[in-house]
Amino acid sequence: MGANEGKQAINRVVVVGGGTAGWMTAAGLASMLGPTGLEITLIESEAIGVVGVGEATLPHIKNFNDTIGVNEAEFMAATSATFKLGIEFVNWGRKGDSYIHPFGEFGLPNAGVAFHQYWRKFAGQPGVGALDEYSLPVIASRLGKFQPPDDDPRSVMSTYRYAYQFDALQYAPFMRSHAEARGVTRMEGKVVDVALEPESGRVTALTMDDGRVIEGDLFVDCTGFFGLLIEKTLSAGYDDWSEWLPADRAVAVPCESAGPLLPYTRATAREAGWSWRIPLQHRTGNGHVYSSQFLSDDAACDTLLGGLEGERLADPRFLRFVTGKRRKLWSRNVVAIGLSGGFLEPLESTSIYLIQEGITKLLELFPADQHCDVEVAEYNRWMDLQFERVRDFLIMHYHATERDDSDFWNHMRTMTVPDSLAERLELFTAHGHVSAYDHGLFLVPSWVAVLIGQRVLPSSVDARVSGQADAEVLRHLAGLKGHMEKAAGSMEDHAAYLARNNMMRAAA
Amino acid sequence: MSVERILVYGSPVQVGIVGAYLSSRWLGPGRALELATTVEDNAAGPFVTRPSVHRFHGEMGLPIDQLFAPCRGSPVLAAAAQTADGGSVQLPFSAFGVQRGGVEFHQYWLRASRLSEQADLTDFSLSLALQNAAHKPPLAQLAQLPVEFGIAFDRAAYGNALLSFAKAGGASVVEGVNEQERDADLAIQCSPDASAPKWQGQELSIAPESDIPGLEWHHLSSAARRFANLAAPLSDCAPEQAEWTRLAVAENERVADMRELLSIDDPLKSSRPALQRKVEVFAACGRIPTEDYEVFTPPEWLAALWARGVSPRRSDRMAERLPDAQLLDWLDQLRGQIASLTRQVQAA
Numbered sequence: 001m002g003a004n005e006g007k008q009a010i011n012r013v014v015v016v017g018g019g020t021a022g023w024m025t026a027a028g029l030a031s032m033l034g035p036t037g038l039e040i041t042l043i044e045s046e047a048i049g050v051v052g053v054g055e056a057t058l059p060h061i062k063n064f065n066d067t068i069g070v071n072e073a074e075f076m077a078a079t080s081a082t083f084k085l086g087i088e089f090v091n092w093g094r095k096g097d098s099y100i101h102p103f104g105e106f107g108l109p110n111a112g113v114a115f116h117q118y119w120r121k122f123a124g125q126p127g128v129g130a131l132d133e134y135s136l137p138v139i140a141s142r143l144g145k146f147q148p149p150d151d152d153p154r155s156v157m158s159t160y161r162y163a164y165q166f167d168a169l170q171y172a173p174f175m176r177s178h179a180e181a182r183g184v185t186r187m188e189g190k191v192v193d194v195a196l197e198p199e200s201g202r203v204t205a206l207t208m209d210d211g212r213v214i215e216g217d218l219f220v221d222c223t224g225f226f227g228l229l230i231e232k233t234l235s236a237g238y239d240d241w242s243e244w245l246p247a248d249r250a251v252a253v254p255c256e257s258a259g260p261l262l263p264y265t266r267a268t269a270r271e272a273g274w275s276w277r278i279p280l281q282h283r284t285g286n287g288h289v290y291s292s293q294f295l296s297d298d299a300a301c302d303t304l305l306g307g308l309e310g311e312r313l314a315d316p317r318f319l320r321f322v323t324g325k326r327r328k329l330w331s332r333n334v335v336a337i338g339l340s341g342g343f344l345e346p347l348e349s350t351s352i353y354l355i356q357e358g359i360t361k362l363l364e365l366f367p368a369d370q371h372c373d374v375e376v377a378e379y380n381r382w383m384d385l386q387f388e389r390v391r392d393f394l395i396m397h398y399h400a401t402e403r404d405d406s407d408f409w410n411h412m413r414t415m416t417v418p419d420s421l422a423e424r425l426e427l428f429t430a431h432g433h434v435s436a437y438d439h440g441l442f443l444v445p446s447w448v449a450v451l452i453g454q455r456v457l458p459s460s461v462d463a464r465v466s467g468q469a470d471a472e473v474l475r476h477l478a479g480l481k482g483h484m485e486k487a488a489g490s491m492e493d494h495a496a497y498l499a500r501n502n503m504m505r506a507a508a
Numbered sequence: 509m510s511v512e513r514i515l516v517y518g519s520p521v522q523v524g525i526v527g528a529y530l531s532s533r534w535l536g537p538g539r540a541l542e543l544a545t546t547v548e549d550n551a552a553g554p555f556v557t558r559p560s561v562h563r564f565h566g567e568m569g570l571p572i573d574q575l576f577a578p579c580r581g582s583p584v585l586a587a588a589a590q591t592a593d594g595g596s597v598q599l600p601f602s603a604f605g606v607q608r609g610g611v612e613f614h615q616y617w618l619r620a621s622r623l624s625e626q627a628d629l630t631d632f633s634l635s636l637a638l639q640n641a642a643h644k645p646p647l648a649q650l651a652q653l654p655v656e657f658g659i660a661f662d663r664a665a666y667g668n669a670l671l672s673f674a675k676a677g678g679a680s681v682v683e684g685v686n687e688q689e690r691d692a693d694l695a696i697q698c699s700p701d702a703s704a705p706k707w708q709g710q711e712l713s714i715a716p717e718s719d720i721p722g723l724e725w726h727h728l729s730s731a732a733r734r735f736a737n738l739a740a741p742l743s744d745c746a747p748e749q750a751e752w753t754r755l756a757v758a759e760n761e762r763v764a765d766m767r768e769l770l771s772i773d774d775p776l777k778s779s780r781p782a783l784q785r786k787v788e789v790f791a792a793c794g795r796i797p798t799e800d801y802e803v804f805t806p807p808e809w810l811a812a813l814w815a816r817g818v819s820p821r822r823s824d825r826m827a828e829r830l831p832d833a834q835l836l837d838w839l840d841q842l843r844g845q846i847a848s849l850t851r852q853v854q855a856a
């Protein structure tokens with residue numbers, strides 16, 4: 001290999017930032033590429049600290065953990081985690097409404113007709129109930145039960161998946177121990193200077209506040225909202241989506257747990273945003289996400305504190321953000337993963353999923369040398385698509401509402417949405433069909449859950465539903481509901497499951 | 509009660525595929541389905557279906573095993589397509605080798621080829637080995653093997669069987685179309701006369717293409733499935749029409765990508781963005797980026813890219829986790845397994 005070629009090869013990765021994104025990236029790279037001789041260094045600054053929120057996840061995180069060899073029970077205990085079967089949305093369609101968006105299916109299709117079409121025809125009739133009463137994870141959630149799904153596709157127990165709710169401040173250290181055990185070198189300190197190669201504009205080295213210089217071939221910017229490399233150094237640009245997702249602030253506070261340990265997150269719509277409630281083993285995470293255009297910080301904080309279910313455990317913390325994404329998530333030899341790459345706000349817990357997607361794509365396209373424009377373009381295309389599809393799903397929550405009780409909701413309800421979303425809504429409201437895609441996070445059951453949960457009902461149903469006698473369909477619905485209730489009833493209590501499987505964190 | 513009428517017209521096998529599915533998944537109270545065979549099936553050779561034929565038939569309640577013998581079925585594990593240089597390429601329906609640690613087999617093969625001379629990549633395809641063997645294994649045996657397969661049917665027999673099934677399901681079958689029938693609420697044209705698929709007003713054109721074996725079947729079956737899945741009153745279905753057309757056109761774009769890859773002189777010079785991406789990313793690192801609504805599977809793309817002389821400049825770094833000696837042993841074993849499985853199947 002010539003000397004020049006050697007310089008171009010990628011053998012040293014420097015991850016800047018030790019939050020959830022940084023340590024997940026380091027753990028992912030070390031597990032999958034460490035054995036190939038890739039050197040991974042992570043720089044983090046305790047003085048700067050981490051964002052310290054981000055506690056609710058999506059089922060895909062289990063794949064990530066499994067791929068990098070994380071033991072589930074150890075992980076649960078180390079991060080005080082609970083299981084999550086879905087998200088309860090309160091007051092979204094109208095004040096007083098509640099529905100759960102589960103990680104699973106609704107009912108069973110019949111002769112090619114989706115279950116929600118049958119439900120729609122009989123909705124409102126005695127005994128039929130809400131759509132989510134035909135979802136096993138919803139019933140289990142409401143009963144506070146949990147059991148891992150079954151592999152047998154014929155079993156109703158195979159109709160759902162699960163995610164986790166964990167302590168954000170314990171998760172990064174857990175990933176850190178995993179990464180360090182696989183050879184990642186950690187350096188403590190603040191990056192104060194970034195050296196660029198004059199010709200290519202590529203980052204070559206970072207200088208730390210104690211004068212150390214860290215060289216690298218590829219840099220992963222995990223510096224959170226700072227965007228130290230991707231924006232402050234390379235000026236990648238930002239697609240600002242606050243026109244559709246105007247929430248730009250959050251205030252967060254933990255409180256003591258009250259009541260049983262629930263296997264789901266709650267998102268309650270408020271006057272100018274929404275608040276979260278995430279039950280962990282040792283406490284409950286709470287926060288209020290709002291638009292500063294429509295609500296003051298004080299009012300947001302009062303709403304949050306007024307709604308706490310248990311004793312407050314810390315002072316409220318305020319966070320600011322602009323919803324959107326970097327125009328280029330990978331620019332030159334810098335890849336932005338985590339909040340440095342963009343943030344669509346916490347609704348539906350998509351941020352850690354997008355981190356995971358960024359890591360997976362980086363691994364798949366991991367370049368051999370600096371001549372990697374093709375890989376970079378493909379990475380950016382893929383991640384743009386992921387962000388855009390998540391964006392549309394989030395916008396729908398705000399737009400598909402009947403709420404008219406505040407300026408915020410009037411604005412959200414009447415705003416113009418992206419064409420991609422407008423077409424979906426038009427298709428669904430016609431006869432209940434959902435436009436599907438192959439590449440995107442949220443699948444058909446998720447769109448159905450939120451649309452129907454927020455009272456967007458098709459004006460008429462798939463006419464094939466009439467092909468079956470009403471009495472027969474009603475009998476089928478009742479049977480299915482009973483079957484699911486029985487199955488959920490036989491699951492174990494969520495807290496008991498955690499304890500029996502050594503998943504509870506030992507008291508400090 | 510007014511009755512909604514659909515007229516499906518085209519050749520017997522075309523009308524049979526669409527009609528059989530609609531008879532089972534659309535027909536019902538207040539609906540009438542008329543199937544008119546307006547042209548003859550002149551194409552020579554068997555009618556090839558793709559692996560999704562099993563699901564398609566399962567959904568309409570006409571299992572493949574019932575048709576296999578009467579329609580002189582034969583399993584198809586790869587489709588043969590023509591290339592620009594006058595040659596042909598076999599596009600296998602299942603993966604080459606086996607995936608390992610989330611990395612596709614060809615990445616290991618690329619790495620191994622740099623270490624020592626290896627048999628051609630195509631020699632690691634069980635699908636191709638079975639497709640090219642003198643005798644195809646029986647269906648029951650194939651179902652036990654890790655391969656996807658479609659079926660090649662006798663065109664006339666398959667068309668007739670499907671038309672009979674549709675008739676038994678309540679459709680009426682006629683030869684030719686009269687003026688009154690043309691007045692249907694929706695006329696579905698199955699023959700390839702239209703230039704692009706479209707559902708607008710009272711006309712739905714499937715515009716099936718048949719230059720790659722299995723494609724005609726795919727266009728017809730997915731048009732019917734998609735139509736049934738978007739079922740709506742025919743007098744009030746503008747959003748469904750737009751969606752059906754959007755999906756069919758998107759699929760056609762993916763087919764056009766494959767067609768261009770097979771026919772263009774220099775695949776690196778394609779001006780089709782999605783194909784360009786496939787070629788460039790594959791050439792750069794051996795990955796094949798996929799789009800929404802792909803028709804061809806990754807192994808088919810791999811075979812086509814390979815056959816057109818596009819080869820990756822490097823292998824996936826994750827494939828380097830396997831030590832050299834272990835890698836070479838594993839490849840030897842795999843080839844041995846493919847050969848012995850093929851022999852066993854032949855002997856059975």
Ligand SMILES: Cc1cc2nc3c(=O)[nH]c(=O)nc-3n(C[C@H](O)[C@H](O)[C@H](O)COP(=O)(O)OP(=O)(O)OC[C@H]3O[C@@H](n4cnc5c(N)ncnc54)[C@H](O)[C@@H]3O)c2cc1C
Nearest residue numbers: 017018019020021051054056191223224338339346351352
């Ligand atoms: C209010 C809110 C709620 C959220 N809720 C969820 C949720 O429920 N689910 C979900 O999936 N996601 C959620 N998220 C997103 C989630 O918190 C983040 O995706 C996740 O924590 C990753 O953050 P990060 O690692 O990118 O950034 P950070 O945690 O901010 O880490 C940045 C790191 O960079 C380091 N750093 C910065 N500058 C320098 C420097 N100059 N030198 C050295 N080191 C430096 C810092 O020290 C730190 O280690 C939420 C976000 C917010 C704002």
